[in-house]
Amino acid sequence: MKDSILIVMCFVIGLILSFYQWIPSYFLENDISSYVLYLLMFVVGIGIGSDKEALDTLRKINFKVLLVPIVVIVGSLGGAALFSLLVPDLTMRETMAVGAGFGYYSLSSILINELHSETLGTIALVANVIREVLTLLFAPVLVWAFGKLAPVAAGGATAMDTTLPIIIRVSGNEYGLMAIFSGVVLTILVPFLVTFILSF
Amino acid sequence: MLTVILIMLAGIVLGYFLRSKPQLIKVLNKSTIWVIFILLLFMGVSVGSNSEVVNNLDTIGLRGLQLAIVTILGSVLLSWVAYLWVFKTKRADNEG
Numbered sequence: 435m436k437d438s439i440l441i442v443m444c445f446v447i448g449l450i451l452s453f454y455q456w457i458p459s460y461f462l463e464n465d466i467s468s469y470v471l472y473l474l475m476f477v478v479g480i481g482i483g484s485d486k487e488a489l490d491t492l493r494k495i496n497f498k499v500l501l502v503p504i505v506v507i508v509g510s511l512g513g514a515a516l517f518s519l520l521v522p523d524l525t526m527r528e529t530m531a532v533g534a535g536f537g538y539y540s541l542s543s544i545l546i547n548e549l550h551s552e553t554l555g556t557i558a559l560v561a562n563v564i565r566e567v568l569t570l571l572f573a574p575v576l577v578w579a580f581g582k583l584a585p586v587a588a589g590g591a592t593a594m595d596t597t598l599p600i601i602i603r604v605s606g607n608e609y610g611l612m613a614i615f616s617g618v619v620l621t622i623l624v625p626f627l628v629t630f631i632l633s634f
Numbered sequence: 635m636l637t638v639i640l641i642m643l644a645g646i647v648l649g650y651f652l653r654s655k656p657q658l659i660k661v662l663n664k665s666t667i668w669v670i671f672i673l674l675l676f677m678g679v680s681v682g683s684n685s686e687v688v689n690n691l692d693t694i695g696l697r698g699l700q701l702a703i704v705t706i707l708g709s710v711l712l713s714w715v716a717y718l719w720v721f722k723t724k725r726a727d728n729e730g
Contacts (some may be wrong), residue, residue: 479645484658513708540699560698580714587713
């Protein structure tokens with residue numbers, strides 16, 4: 435949660451700095467951010483490849499457990515796709531790219547910002563931060579209304595870290611393990627799915 | 635776009651071979667959050683200088699909130715179906 439606040443603060447500081455034109459024009463004219471993005475993807479990749487536990491988690495696959503991230507992918511992308519039919523200003527490809535963040539707002543918003551536009555990148559940041567916050571706030575209500583798997587589904591990629599404590603609290607340890615598995619799978623899939631959807 | 639994926643795959647392969655160097659992995663993992671901080675700062679800068687975004691912050695905020703709600707609803711409704719069909723039946727002792 436501390437990291438989430440710091441990340442959003444960095445964005446807001448950048449926003450204010452450039453809105454009041456306190457940034458040297460060198461930074462605006464030279465697009466160094468795409469090189470920093472490449473660096474980030476490289477480091478994220480090393481993190482995944484070197485994480486023995488994450489890969490071990492992926493090995494313990496059975497149908498029931500595998501179903502969880504599939505539910506999140508189909509549900510998020512389906513919800514986002516249907517929503518695009520209701521609003522005139524966003525295409526299905528755009529809403530689905532935002533939905534494919536699954537709450538992993540830092541990486542998804544940066545990618546969408548670079549690959550598509552600043553407007554959609556900002557929507558992705560807002561949407562995925564709010565997804566994490568709503569999951570934290572409404573986890574108990576979700577269990578009551580939609581069963582114990584609901585907070586795991588709502589948490590998406592965040593179910594492996596930031597929303598894990600509340601999930602274990604409201605759904606129990608058994609669902610905590612599913613939450614970690616689902617969160618790991620979704621976190622790894624975010625960059626692939628976002629890039630794939632935006633390539634259409 | 636392919637560049638991003640290829641760079642990440644290269645990182646995964648390198649990470650796999652770096653498993654024998656836990657110290658280095660630790661430093662690299664800690665550096666990730668700093669790279670994210672820098673990128674979000676850059677993102678804020680590019681967004682702040684884009685008048686189209688700044689003038690539409692209310693619409694952007696609204697669309698963000700709506701998309702958060704519809705993606706959660708889609709996932710949760712589907713998880714409800716999965717819960718009733720697959721998960722709950724295996725543990726019928728919970729609620730009967």
